Amino acid sequence: MLGLEYFNFTAVWSPVFLAFMLLATAGYFVLIGPGGDKWAEGDSRVSPGRKLLFVTGMLLLYLAQGGPVELLGHMMFSFHMLSMALSYLLAPPLLMLGLPPWVWRRVTAYLAASPLKRLKVLARPVVAAVVFNGLFSFYHLPVVHDYVMLHFGIHRLYYFILFLAAGLMWWTLVNPLPERAGVQGLKKMGFIFLNMVLLTPACGLIIFADEPLYATYSDPAIWARAMGYCVAGDPALLLRQFGGPQFFGYLEPDIDQQVGGILMKFIQEFIFASMLAYVFFQWYKQENRENAEEEEMLGRTHPQEPLNPPLPPQTGP
Numbered sequence: 242m243l244g245l246e247y248f249n250f251t252a253v254w255s256p257v258f259l260a261f262m263l264l265a266t267a268g269y270f271v272l273i274g275p276g277g278d279k280w281a282e283g284d285s286r287v288s289p290g291r292k293l294l295f296v297t298g299m300l301l302l303y304l305a306q307g308g309p310v311e312l313l314g315h316m317m318f319s320f321h322m323l324s325m326a327l328s329y330l331l332a333p334p335l336l337m338l339g340l341p342p343w344v345w346r347r348v349t350a351y352l353a354a355s356p357l358k359r360l361k362v363l364a365r366p367v368v369a370a371v372v373f374n375g376l377f378s379f380y381h382l383p384v385v386h387d388y389v390m391l392h393f394g395i396h397r398l399y400y401f402i403l404f405l406a407a408g409l410m411w412w413t414l415v416n417p418l419p420e421r422a423g424v425q426g427l428k429k430m431g432f433i434f435l436n437m438v439l440l441t442p443a444c445g446l447i448i449f450a451d452e453p454l455y456a457t458y459s460d461p462a463i464w465a466r467a468m469g470y471c472v473a474g475d476p477a478l479l480l481r482q483f484g485g486p487q488f489f490g491y492l493e494p495d496i497d498q499q500v501g502g503i504l505m506k507f508i509q510e511f512i513f514a515s516m517l518a519y520v521f522f523q524w525y526k527q528e529n530r531e532n533a534e535e536e537e538m539l540g541r542t543h544p545q546e547p548l549n550p551p552l553p554p555q556t557g558p
Contacts, residue, residue: 244316244489245309247482252472258307266299273341287341295339302332306400315390315468316489318458322501326508328400329377329407334415337408345417363406366413366424366432373406374439381443383454390457390467410436414516426524433517440509447502453494461485 245253273287304310305327313320337345352358362368379385380399389396413432416423424432446454453459457467464486469476483489490497 243313243491245312248312248472253309253312255307255311255471259303262299262303262307266296269295269299269339272344291339291341293339294335298332298335298339301327301335305332312471313489315457315464315471316486317492317501318455318494318498319492319501319504321458322505323508325377326505329373329403330509330512333404333407333411337411337415337417340417342418342420349418364409364412366428367435369406369409369413370432370436370439373403373410374436374443376403376406377440378443381447383456387456387463391463393470396470426520426527429520430517430524433513433520437510437513440506444502444506444509448499448506450495450498453498455498458486458497459494461487 250256270292273292305314305324310320310324310327314324315321352361363372376399380389380403389399413424414429423429456463458464461480461484465476465480468479472479487494492500
């Protein structure tokens with residue numbers, strides 16, 4: 242299916258990474274279970290919904306960075322963009338919401354007491370949005386993308402930094418600490434709109450390009466070198482066996498590239514537009530509630546006099 246049948250279990254499912262993700266998930270359940278009582282505050286019970294969010298986030302992150310989507314992302318640009326969307330637009334908020342607030346209180350308290358507190362400026366809403374979208378856009382410059390894809394250490398480091406930047410960007414949107422007054426109302430809607438705008442230039446560059454931009458998906462020799470990091474064996478053997486990424490592609494390289502850009506922008510627009518509608522609805526309800534309470538308070542303070550007051554009693558005949 243889509244060329245996966247040509248590769249063995251290790252190449253498609255990355256058992257080492259799978260084991261790591263399973264251990265991390267098991268550690269999560271130990272942390273929120275009886276073993277985490279000494280760190281928890283008050284009622285440490287975690288709802289099934291929160292657990293489902295965390296497990297779903299881990300599953301999406303595994304598929305994008307170690308499962309079939311990751312391998313397909315080395316063969317087709319459209320799957321590369323799907324992997325990026327799963328890794329940085331879907332998995333982070335699910336993982337953040339899956340952790341109970343008391344975990345985040347411990348994390349923020351530790352960071353506040355460590356030298357990393359000097360980097361707290363990166364958590365400011367506008368800065369976080371600019372940093373994440375800037376790193377994402379910079380990575381998709383053709384020369385940068387091809388270089389990163391051909392250097393495994395830099396590739397992993399860049400993806401890790403991008404994941405942290407995504408977490409800082411999502412912090413403002415999900416606000417996992419309910420007691421902290423985060424960005425609300427019109428400011429939050431503006432932050433969502435800012436993120437929608439900042440990613441547009443990178444996606445536009447990809448969508449409206451007249452020719453393939455990335456040698457990783459159009460040059461067979463460079464493709465074989467990049468594939469060598471996720472498939473065991475000699476890259477030259479891959480080149481002789483398949484001849485290049487076009488062997489697996491169901492679309493021409495330029496069309497595949499456009500589909501990837503459209504897919505990324507569509508997923509981002511769908512997620513952020515849905516959040517924008519939700520935040521607007523909540524803000525509208527809050528405004529109406531406050532107006533109603535204000536009118537009720539004024540009514541109690543200054544009760545209205547009857548429009549037709551009763552006539553005074555007559556004393557004469």
